[in-house]
Amino acid sequence: MTAPNTLEDVYRVFDSIVPDKYGCHQWPRAAVIGYYCKVSIEMQSYKVHRLALERKLGRPIRSGFECRHACDCKSCVNPEHLEEGTHQENMEDRALRYPESYDHFKKPKHPAHSQKLKDWSNSPENKERLRQASLARWEKHRERQGISQ
């Protein structure tokens, strides 16, 4: 698959996604499931879930608002799982949904990996392996939380 580089390309990718068992549409180029995914269009970087919501709304997300995931999986671009909301609402939702694991989400990302690890994870086979592993981790997480669609 070549990298999408127009909004129409991104929409075509959206329309080709097969939902996972939770009804989530995982962005196919997500290296890690559960993290925001970006795409670049004409040298500008966009978060794909925001593009999916704006397509559904037919207008840009209002300033001061965020794109919220009802499914809480940030790599999901299913417009049905996306809504416009405030940061405050987002935080309240998350605290309600994951009272014990709330801190987990606030942890900073893993410190910079060594170059060796970067090279390893940049190879296509290993990328796919990491993606599958993160998909499995994410499914387990949601099973534990009792989230279903």
Ligand SMILES: [Zn+2]
């Ligand atoms: Zn979803």
